[in-house]
Amino acid sequence: MTISSFIFWALVTVLVCNYSYGKNGSAEESVLSSVYNYVTGKVRNMADYFVGLFSWILYTCLGIMLWLGICGCIIEYRWTILGILLFCLLYYHVVQEMEKRDLKGGENKEINNHYSYIIVGAGSAGCVLANRLSEDLGSSVLIVEAGGSENEHEMMHVPFMSGVLQGTKHDWDFRTAPQKFTCQDKKDKKCTWPRGRVLGGTSSIDYLQYIRGSRHDYDNWAREGADGWSYKDVLPYFIKSEDMQISSLRFSPYHGMGGPLSVSDGTATNLSDNVYRKGMEEIGYRVVDCNGMTQIGYCFGQETVKNGERWSTAKAFLRPAMNRPNLNVVTNAYVTKILIEHRKAVGITLVKNYETYHIKAEKEVIISAGSINAPKILMLSGIGPKEHLESLGVHQISSNNPHSSFLVLCTLLHPKSRGRIQLHSSDPFDPPRIDPNYLDHPYDMKMLLKGIKQLLKLANTTAFRSIGASPFDPYDENYFLYCKHFPYESDDYWRCRVALNFISMYHTTSTCRMGAADDKTAVVDPQLRVKGVSNLRVVDASVMRHVTSGNTNAPTIMIAEKAADMIRGIDSVKSIRERLQNYRKLLREMNKD
Template structure:
């Protein structure tokens, strides 16, 4: 056993930032435990390669949610990163911070230091934006954010024109003065390679002598001395090992694995733990509860003009784009599948946008075994417009099934379980057809493939989105932050209520979900969390 100042569980979007920030001075020793392995894989580094990693057990936990009545009984696939960089190494790279109002609501819920004026400096410090610095954007940070406006497929421009004709304003920067409108997504890449949290933060920091990263190290429980966390037990290469912390254990394992590890360690709902013969260290009823996630669906059309299908499907097209990527790091393989998108309100009375849009200049209706068919799209010219809800009111939970640390937890999304969520999604899918009916897109449509022109009634539309919706991989709030231990897991300084020497710092602490993709906000949480740790230990 060795003792470190800080033991961090997880090297994902927040954990990588914590490792870099806490080790930067050279005075503090830091150990990072990562259950997965290296991120030095071709399909991890190639941006569009996440179609290959979507089911790959070498880099992906490949969780399966419980059958959900809100999703017509479907059991959804939940990919989560199991490698350096965590889910930032297998995600779609869309760089969205969340709306100003999201963070102001966090602060208003009793979390000082988490309002927009507080998190904006952290966001700016994190990023190096290719579009340049301004009042909202940063330069010279470790995360390179690519501006794709000059690289998008021509169909994306048709989408932007059609959406504006449908009533949405053009927005040049969703992370700028306002979020509402349609535009081109910026993505976390640099020179045609994925800019994961590991690449931006962890790998450069690993040159420091005071930072140690252990891969293949599966944390099995947190060690306590009374009510103080003093280390972590983990399995590596078939051996049980222990690492002690002189100052703190920081759990940054993500919205699935963080509550799982706490529960395995005796921190969680008392009845659950007692039923599994796990001694209760601290009864916290909300560990694993308050699960929030964005649910999404695509509408797909067959086009009269070529789409990316015609270049990504045939062998010669694959050879062409592959050669272009290998030689120049450009072309479709250097981008995300979501080139355009936006945010809109399903009702003018909504105080802020409640839906996110995604435009894809290709289609993947025909399934492909063993991978997400991004790199093998449909054999006909197709394109999709998708959406996801930004602030669903439905709540689920993540709970361990047994005391076995290697057993996957029970994930119960409870999607579309409120009338509000069903009603706003119904309005939203109708708006997709409104966009497609505008001349810039309507004139190039051969036919609607999914859900198809026969699906028109409210009842049929609802049945369709229940059947075809699924997670867009933004789970949060399973160790939510708040001042009241009866409603939250960590306090506004991210310390676990009722215990010492233990924090949770990752997307699981979000008090509520944000509007948009969650990776940027997860990285910001790691940055802010590191500041708080350093401040608290400098006093």
């Protein structure tokens, strides 16, 4: 082999290895692109640049040693041994470095003492806000998450493994106060309330359903004083986020393509079409797109899944933004209080690794801790009912009267029972006192019984009976001892059953509800600003006027998208809104014909 030939193939190897590192590495692709990435801000700081450059050099040496090892087979035996040994050592180092960087991403950089925006909670809303607010490189953004990375549990990426994740360290694992009418078979009559304590929040442990809710939900919000939150106002933000993967819906005016959030077909069995659809048609329901014109009918599932993996807001929104120089993602950090001076939010206090930090916000503090922890943090900071706070030794700064509504079972979309979130103590590490007050209002049980009768009717259709289904209760024997004194299928029997094995869908909302300035039940105004305290907003499911007609993950993402525009003072959905207006105009003209 000639020297020139050796040099030629060595250079080819260098280029191949450089390309390979760029395809598999986290930020840097080559020497030139490493410099470019640092200058343009894609690499966070000079230290990251040198780490990337060093890893690239090692990766290149790996390729050269591999080539020398191959040449050694031709030139001399000892070269082969040397090449193989160096190859193995360098390969191990580079792979370990790449895996470490891919797992960590942009998490846990050094915490500065001030930022433009501070976001508390990296859940369904917080991840969206972190992405959108950090698009402005002139603003620095800190997002704080009490849990860890979504990459720490391999089952978190597998759809419908939520049951495995509940009760782990990635779940807040809340317990309610003892209930009068439900959870009677549970220990101390306390219901479990799983909530995500991880990047992505509950979107990392939920059942993936993408349901926006009814147009009437949002129009009702607007009628009750939440100006700017009607269906026509919020629809463009749903479309903006979405990357529709269902072929029959990709060009629907109600859906979007190219957004960060992948929405895929949730159909997992041919029973969905051969049995479920036909059964629903037998009792008078047609097939609809439940995120389209109407929700009344049978809808094939739509889920936040991409390429067979869970597509949480951490994956869709936060991970793509993590390498921005103006975004710091701090995990395993517990926010204990909002710092308020002269009725103005100026920062937060957080605890990480047993060390306390006081961090200032130059523009705003944004609470996206969810419908349970958001009111808890507000109350710990002196924002809440005076009598309750003073009984725990918390000085009140601003008064509000938070309420909450709850989605109970798949057949009860709009319950009238109201619960309450309160503090157990002034200790920020104590869980809040949660009393959902399930089925306190007689209307709720009445509607559940109506829904159960519809399900029994569905089970008795030809389509369902064709596969051996029947309206008889397969779990009757399990509850025979408890409910045997009631005639089967009577209202009293089903009341007994509901009281024993009641299941919540955990779609808690409205604990920091929005409303007009004179609305005494509202915690935030329609711009999601906390009443009585400046520079403080709440952006998550807790601000909903009422629970929406379905799963709450999609509406929470929409709320964060809209809030990001309000905070930045921009209109990112102008083109989508104009397209929808043209579509409505076309429909009106078609109806005239």
